[in-house]
Amino acid sequence: xxxxxxxxxxxxxxxxxxxxxxxxxxxxxxxxxxxxxxxxxxxxxxxxxxxxxxxxxxxxxxxxxxxxxxxxxxxxxxxxxxxxxxxxxxxxxxxxxxxxxxxxxxxxxxxxxxxxxxxxxxxxxxxxxxxxxxxxxxxxxxxxxxxxxxxxxxxxxxxxxxxxxxxxxxxxxxxxxxxxxxxxxxxxxxxxxxxxxxxxxxxxxxxxxxxxxxxxxxxxxxxxxxxxxxxxxxxxxxxxxxxxxxxxxxxxxxxxxxxxxxxxxxxxxxxxxxxxxxxxxxxxxxxxxxxxxxxxxxxxxxxxxxxxxxxxxxxxxxxxxxxxxxxxxxxxxxxxxxxxxxxxxxxxxxxxxxxxxxxxxxxxxxxxxxxxxxxxxxxxxxxxxxxxxxxxxxxxxxxxxxxxxxxxxxxxxxxxx
Amino acid sequence: xxxxxxxxxxxxxxxxxxxxxxxxxxxxxxxxxxxxxxxxxxxxxxxxxxxxxxxxxxxxxxxxxxxxxxxxxxxxxxxxxxxxxxxxxxxxxxxxxxxxxxxxxxxxxxxxxxxxxxxxxxxxxxxxxxxxxxxxxxxxxxxxxxxxxxxxxxxxxxxxxxxxxxxxxxxxxxxxxxxxxxxxxxxxxxxxxxxxxxxxxxxxxxxxxxxxxxxxxxxxxxxxxxxxxxxxxxxxxxxxxxxxxxxxxxxxxxxxxxxxxxxxxxxxxxxxxxxxxxxxxxxxxxxxxxxxxxxxxxxxxxxxxxxxxxxxxxxxxxxxxxxxxxxxxxxxxxxxxxxxxxxxxxxxxxxxxxxx
Numbered sequence: 001x002x003x004x005x006x007x008x009x010x011x012x013x014x015x016x017x018x019x020x021x022x023x024x025x026x027x028x029x030x031x032x033x034x035x036x037x038x039x040x041x042x043x044x045x046x047x048x049x050x051x052x053x054x055x056x057x058x059x060x061x062x063x064x065x066x067x068x069x070x071x072x073x074x075x076x077x078x079x080x081x082x083x084x085x086x087x088x089x090x091x092x093x094x095x096x097x098x099x100x101x102x103x104x105x106x107x108x109x110x111x112x113x114x115x116x117x118x119x120x121x122x123x124x125x126x127x128x129x130x131x132x133x134x135x136x137x138x139x140x141x142x143x144x145x146x147x148x149x150x151x152x153x154x155x156x157x158x159x160x161x162x163x164x165x166x167x168x169x170x171x172x173x174x175x176x177x178x179x180x181x182x183x184x185x186x187x188x189x190x191x192x193x194x195x196x197x198x199x200x201x202x203x204x205x206x207x208x209x210x211x212x213x214x215x216x217x218x219x220x221x222x223x224x225x226x227x228x229x230x231x232x233x234x235x236x237x238x239x240x241x242x243x244x245x246x247x248x249x250x251x252x253x254x255x256x257x258x259x260x261x262x263x264x265x266x267x268x269x270x271x272x273x274x275x276x277x278x279x280x281x282x283x284x285x286x287x288x289x290x291x292x293x294x295x296x297x298x299x300x301x302x303x304x305x306x307x308x309x310x311x312x313x314x315x316x317x318x319x320x321x322x323x324x325x326x327x328x329x330x331x332x333x334x335x336x337x338x339x340x341x342x343x344x345x346x347x348x349x350x351x352x353x354x355x356x357x358x359x360x361x362x363x364x365x366x367x368x369x370x371x372x373x374x375x376x377x378x379x380x381x382x383x384x385x386x387x388x389x390x391x392x393x394x395x396x397x398x399x400x401x402x403x404x405x406x407x408x409x410x411x412x413x414x415x416x417x
Numbered sequence: 418x419x420x421x422x423x424x425x426x427x428x429x430x431x432x433x434x435x436x437x438x439x440x441x442x443x444x445x446x447x448x449x450x451x452x453x454x455x456x457x458x459x460x461x462x463x464x465x466x467x468x469x470x471x472x473x474x475x476x477x478x479x480x481x482x483x484x485x486x487x488x489x490x491x492x493x494x495x496x497x498x499x500x501x502x503x504x505x506x507x508x509x510x511x512x513x514x515x516x517x518x519x520x521x522x523x524x525x526x527x528x529x530x531x532x533x534x535x536x537x538x539x540x541x542x543x544x545x546x547x548x549x550x551x552x553x554x555x556x557x558x559x560x561x562x563x564x565x566x567x568x569x570x571x572x573x574x575x576x577x578x579x580x581x582x583x584x585x586x587x588x589x590x591x592x593x594x595x596x597x598x599x600x601x602x603x604x605x606x607x608x609x610x611x612x613x614x615x616x617x618x619x620x621x622x623x624x625x626x627x628x629x630x631x632x633x634x635x636x637x638x639x640x641x642x643x644x645x646x647x648x649x650x651x652x653x654x655x656x657x658x659x660x661x662x663x664x665x666x667x668x669x670x671x672x673x674x675x676x677x678x679x680x681x682x683x684x685x686x687x688x689x690x691x692x693x694x695x696x697x698x699x700x701x702x703x704x705x706x707x708x709x710x711x712x713x714x715x716x717x718x719x720x721x722x723x724x725x726x727x728x729x730x731x732x733x734x735x736x737x738x739x740x741x742x743x744x745x746x747x748x749x750x751x752x753x754x755x756x757x758x759x760x761x762x763x764x765x766x767x768x769x770x771x772x773x
Contacts (some may be wrong), residue, residue: 034558034560035659036561037560042659043659044657058564058745139537143740148741149647149648149650149741149742150458150739150740150741151460151464151738152738152739155464156464156465159465171456215739219740219741221740221743221747222741224747225743225744225747226744242668268627319651337438341599347624363519397744397745397746398564398657398658399651399657399742399744400744401657401744402657
């Protein structure tokens with residue numbers, strides 16, 4: 001395979017920019033085109049996304065996104081560590097909603113190992129995943145508002161997110177890098193006090209979110225900045241591989257929670273917000289509606305959550321409790337084997353995907369029956385969603401580029417993996 | 418009067434003119450210190466934060482600390498910049514905002530220069546700021562700076578048109594371009610202010626009232642654009658152009674831009690209050706006149722003038738932390754398709770009322 005060097009990549013980018021369809025140019029343009037390098041250090045590119053823009057005045061003629069500034073080689077690293085050891089690394093994928101990634105990964109490994117977590121653990125996972133979705137959408141909406149210039153909404157969003165992070169702190173012991181799920185369950189139980197607090201938070205959240213929405217929806221400048229900007233059709237959205245809120249904003253009612261129910265989502269009553277416009281405003285509306293739906297789901301989860309164990313009793317696959325390890329011989333042996341040699345799932349391959357806040361997060365794992373995966377591929381939603389940026393920004397203005405990137409809501413942690 | 422006071426005190430015209438010329442600088446410096454602190458506090462309280470709390474009571478000395486830090490910072494000049502223009506630009510920008518203060522009557526006792534073309538002079542000299550910004554954008558040799566500068570030039574020049582038309586509307590009613598005369602026309606009773614139709618007797622005042630309100634709104638919107646404040650802060654839109662025209666500036670030169678922005682904010686607020694809200698006049702008589710101390714009146718006037726200016730500056734901040742920013746084409750649409758025609762029709766109607 002040809003080795004990629006810096007010198008060989010750069011001409012490729014220039015080639016892509018120049019070779020791009022440039023029919024928007026005025027024929028007698030007085031050589032007024034220029035190439036603007038937006039990012040990786042730029043306040044509006046959500047991390048380290050680099051966009052090369054070919055501009056005619058303020059109008060974007062072509063755009064090439066360049067990824068890889070946050071590449072940490074997680075897929076390769078996964079091949080050299082046991083299934084349990086990889087859990088903390090899933091936090092660093094979509095770092096705005098770590099518990100959702102934990103859940104996605106745990107479900108994939110459990111599917112591979114052929115085990116199922118107890119019902120209470122599954123409910124807790126759902127609870128955490130929905131709280132993470134709220135977290136993520138609050139940041140997404142806030143960042144979108146910030147990109148078009150309304151900073152206040154961003155901070156109001158962070159204020160609400162802070163309260164959710166406090167719950168993560170109580171439940172998982174960490175605000176941000178939760179590493180909460182275990183193979184076969186979750187690390188610790190959620191107390192009834194915490195659940196009461198979560199309900200209290202949801203009660204006040206709806207009111208606070210109404211306040212945020214009033215500041216945006218009633219604002220003509222905000223609506224005009226987003227309406228009709230970055231439109232993507234249903235067909236293009238599917239072709240590019242859009243998933244999540246971005247796809248639903250283009251009129252495709254596709255949600256993995258409904259399409260391939262996992263955990264107990266089939267028992268939950270929730271709507272899938274779908275808009276048909278496919279512009280930035282529709283993507284914002286989908287997220288706002290999903291926030292409310294998530295709040296509704298959290299209520300139902302806390303209503304329905306059963307009592308019981310939060311870890312599966314399956315000695316060969318699931319880590320035993322520490323109290324038992326220190327008192328019983330069998331458990332000590334199992335602990336030693338699992339920690340040192342891994343859970344050794346059967347030979348085979350598995351693809352398991354969940355509906356993450358950003359879209360479909362899938363783990364494709366190939367096992368050779370060893371303690372570590374032979375190959376792991378992470379299908380991250382942001383990576384697929386970023387593909388749409390060149391398509392969306394063509395013919396728009398610089399100010400629209402930041403609005404479009406904000407409405408796509410890419411997280412470079414998972415796009416670069 | 419201040420000039421005469423110092424001339425008598427020191428017996429030298431040179432010293433007296435120097436001191437009375439330096440007074441606005443002191444005022445700008447003090448006001449900027451206050452306004453930056455206010456900006457941070459206003460934004461903080463709107464966003465459920467506390468803002469600066471550590472340096473002094475509720476952080477009121479924070480700006481001093483910041484300015485000290487900025488002055489101590491290394492003055493970086495990138496290697497590919499046009500050195501001469503790069504160094505002139507901040508000074509020119511600051512000069513433009515500072516020179517505008519010369520014709521602003523702070524009180525009946527202090528106006529830098531009571532020239533008869535006062536308000537026109539302010540508009541003209543504020544235009545120098547654009548030259549400084551363009552210079553900064555060009556000399557920085559940075560694409561983002563250039564974009565910011567070009568956007569700023571287009572914006573400021575476009576929005577000067579509605580501003581001037583509204584100013585003409587007021588001038589048609591009062592019959593003078595001299596800001597002191599404009600202020601004196603609006604007496605120290607708030608119902609005589611231009612926003613309420615001015616000190617004109619009879620039915621004309623009532624007919625003028627709605628058109629004056631329209632005029633004020635247009636003037637205020639344009640003044641936001643001229644000072645590059647949200648929702649018209651596209652020249653320095655931090656989420657698009659990083660820092661706009663001052664991306665490459667640091668240290669004391671950045672401070673100059675910073676000072677200039679806040680000085681400009683006060684200048685346009687002062688013009689708005691002088692044209693429509695009675696300038697330095699108190700809304701309800703003077704305490705000094707009441708108790709027979711006539712020397713108290715100018716001080717009261719200065720107080721009212723600062724309060725009015727600070728209030729409009731506060732409204733600017735309020736808008737900044739509430740509204741998103743417009744796109745370039747929307748900005749131009751607003752100016753050319755809405756503000757200018759409305760301002761022009763408004764002007765014609767007011768002129769017609771005055772003729773009748």
